Amino acid sequence: MGELMTGQWQQLGAEGGIEAYVHRPTGEVRGAVVVCAELYGINDYVRGICAELAELGYLAVVPDFYWRDARRTALGYSAEEREAGLVLMKALDRDQLLADAAEALALARSGAGGHGVAFLGMSMGGHIAVRAATELRFELAAVFYPGWLLNSGMPLVGPVPPLEHAERIAENGAFFLGFCGELDHILPPAEWQAAEQRLTAAGVAHELVSYPGARHGFACADRPADYDAAAAEDAWQRVHRALAERL
Template sequence: MQLGEAGPEAYVVRPVAPPIGSVVLCPEMYGINDYARGVCGQLAEAGYAVVAPDFYWRQARRPEPDYSAEGREAGLVLMRGLDRDELIADSTLALAAARALAPDRGAAFLGLSMGGHIALRAATALRFELAAVLYPGWTLNSALPMVGPVPPIAQSEAIAANGVHLLGLIGELDHVTPQEEWQAVGEHLTAAGVSHELVTYPGAKHGFACDARPADYDPKATADVWRRVHEALGQFL
């Protein structure tokens, strides 16, 4: 699906029955790969219409770096080319497309790693019901151009004003967002009055919910992640 007249392409999956809600899927820095498409399929099987934009479209056409060391470096190059305002523009188009697929139903953003950051950024600018973020990065630091001078959690008041409930799921050993930062995220959200639930999985690493990362994959934690995600979708959508 083309989003807008001059926007990104998106991978779209529709459920067999009329959708019970819609989800914008924001992927890891590896693009809309097999893992991301699998998540889209799982959500569609549960009854949700899913829109997964290619946020890299200004740099390359649907790139899919693999999980090798070389692929990681390629993904980092692509990610460093993202711009905060352009991400908001693409998220706006994606949300409109998702809502059009499930009129009169709620909408959520589901973000994976880099996509978790994008979902949080969207929550500072757009009104929707739920942001579910798995091992999100760059929540309270400005280490990348896409973050800009003010990271998303530093704008927690805007998230609260937009009425977005935040479900955050992270591993205890996450190297991108250490536990000290994750605790600070909770403090910011509480102070701003954001409806939220933050969960930490003991012993889990960054990317623990992705079975394409065998060194990090934690099947027990992953099962609990999807239980929580589907409960939140059912509650808020």
């Protein structure tokens, strides 16, 4: 990774509007990935994901969804920083998120080298990726422990949770690849099973994977209390395989 240039911030759309952290591959471009971060913002964990994607040949674009309230947020995983992230997350608006996702998709599509685009999201970002799949056209939605798929309760979800419109994902053509831990406190097994049923009924091409004993955040090594190395390795292998097959 020594000679691979690091990511850079780039303006999306009008001056003074949303920015994105963009990491470009140095060699042949195999597609593009819009990375939707957790509530912790565009921190070292997310930047590391982007570096890995770029090494694999994918343009990585991370929209700064918090830009209206706090630009370039990069929080760690302490209790205090989580609370700061929750404040920012609760201020997000569903329609504004979709507008931001569309801006990121436009950049990703223009830099995909004629290949496809995926949305990759973790937790809050997984929710945003699923919501985007109901309104925008791209090839793959790969989501880790996405919240609020079938329940509402905050502005970023809006009055109708995304899988109430699962048929739109089928119409827009994204393959839905999802990962959840058995012990996830935000996305319990019953809700994950209900999501599977909803996707099947709506005709969405999908694969949902559940990992026994894994917790919310199991894919993040920077969260040692939650990290599950075996589950994380399996999930990322599946993501890389899906990117290669679908973009």
